[in-house]
Amino acid sequence: MQYLTEADFRRQLKEKHTGGYLFFGDEDYLKLNAVKTARDLVCPDPTFLAFNEMRLDALTFTPDKLAEALLPLPMMAEEKLVVVSGLNLNALRKDEIEDLCNTLSLLSEYDYNLCILSVASDGLDAGSLPKRPSPLLSRLSEVLTPVYFEPSTDAKLTIWVGRHFEHHGIALSTEDCRTMIDYCGHSMFSLASEIEKLSYYLLANEKNQFERAAMEQVCTPACEYDAFAFTNALMNREADRALYILQDYKFRRMEPIMILGSATQVICDMVAIKSCMEEGLAKETIAKITRIHEYRVGLYQKSLARVDQKQLHDLLNACLAADASLKSSDNGYAPLERLVCSL
Numbered sequence: 626m627q628y629l630t631e632a633d634f635r636r637q638l639k640e641k642h643t644g645g646y647l648f649f650g651d652e653d654y655l656k657l658n659a660v661k662t663a664r665d666l667v668c669p670d671p672t673f674l675a676f677n678e679m680r681l682d683a684l685t686f687t688p689d690k691l692a693e694a695l696l697p698l699p700m701m702a703e704e705k706l707v708v709v710s711g712l713n714l715n716a717l718r719k720d721e722i723e724d725l726c727n728t729l730s731l732l733s734e735y736d737y738n739l740c741i742l743s744v745a746s747d748g749l750d751a752g753s754l755p756k757r758p759s760p761l762l763s764r765l766s767e768v769l770t771p772v773y774f775e776p777s778t779d780a781k782l783t784i785w786v787g788r789h790f791e792h793h794g795i796a797l798s799t800e801d802c803r804t805m806i807d808y809c810g811h812s813m814f815s816l817a818s819e820i821e822k823l824s825y826y827l828l829a830n831e832k833n834q835f836e837r838a839a840m841e842q843v844c845t846p847a848c849e850y851d852a853f854a855f856t857n858a859l860m861n862r863e864a865d866r867a868l869y870i871l872q873d874y875k876f877r878r879m880e881p882i883m884i885l886g887s888a889t890q891v892i893c894d895m896v897a898i899k900s901c902m903e904e905g906l907a908k909e910t911i912a913k914i915t916r917i918h919e920y921r922v923g924l925y926q927k928s929l930a931r932v933d934q935k936q937l938h939d940l941l942n943a944c945l946a947a948d949a950s951l952k953s954s955d956n957g958y959a960p961l962e963r964l965v966c967s968l
Contacts, residue, residue, distance in 0.1 A: 628754070629772045631659060643737060645741075647766070649774070651746045652775070653745055655774045667704050667706040678706045680708050680710070681710075682711040686712060691725075695728075704739055705739070706739050707738050729769060732768070782806055786805050787799070797835035822843055853921075855888055856892055860928070889945070892940055892944060943968065
């Protein structure tokens with residue numbers, strides 16, 4: 626299935642301000658920002674914004690009201706914006722989806738509209754992209770151009786954090802950006818708020834450089850778990866804790882294959898570090914050999930103090946079996962849950 630990325634949509638929007646788009650995926654913050662960008666392009670004159678921007682939400686939407694929003698010509702402009710948000714498409718009956726699609730097909734007649742159907746992260750089952758989209762997504766893509774707002778990788782999020790601080794006039798390094806993410810979490814909504822709060826605090830104190838101490842003083846820490854914590858729980862056979870961490874991953878909508886891949890990488894690192902420990906090598910030497918940061922080597926050494934190589938290899942084999950199960954089915958988190966309960 627073909628779909629646009631956020632960057633594709635922004636490029637296309639510069640060339641053409643009309644058409645129909647379906648916003649879906651995990652990054653709700655970026656969807657809101659993309660809608661704002663569309664509004665600024667289509668409705669640059671605030672005097673006529675009330676006439677050239679039509680909004681419908683879950684409480685006000687019906688197919689007839691959408692048709693009524695598409696019908697009027699723009700006022701003192703060439704295009705107008707119609708935004709539908711808040712719908713849980715998963716909860717709609719098949720006939721309701723057909724009514725929605727039939728109404729959206731009117732866009733070809735009323736070609737002065739830019740129509741955006743923006744669905745929250747849990748409002749549309751997209752299936753397994755790109756090869757196996759859900760029937761619902763496939764049907765909607767017949768009348769709208771899908772735009773997938775995929776979860777941000779740590780690398781992309783690091784760049785995003787840096788740009789937001791720089792926008793406020795605060796200088797910082799890449800490591801500072803990672804520190805902010807580690808402390809405040811991966812939610813863009815939370816990060817945007819915390820970046821703004823910290824920036825204003827620093828500027829009020831006549832500072833324009835990121836400070837960790839100031840971050841810890843004014844920002845709210847997030848409760849998130851990483852692959853090391855999940856792997857530790859697996860290794861120690863703490864099923865309740867591992868399932869609790871897995872629930873956090875679900876809430877953050879992390880892909881099961883990414884969770885397992887990260888955990889498997891941690892186990893492989895542990896196998897290498899354990900082998901070096903058995904050779905009697907110092908932490909500094911292990912860090913050089915394995916190319917793992919010295920601080921993390923120290924954390925691993927503490928966890929591996931009462932663990933032997935057989936335990937690590939057994940856990941690695943269990944992860945490989947779970948990986949095979951994930952790649953051969955669409956069972957979501959079930960293979961990970963079975964992995965936890967089998968140890």
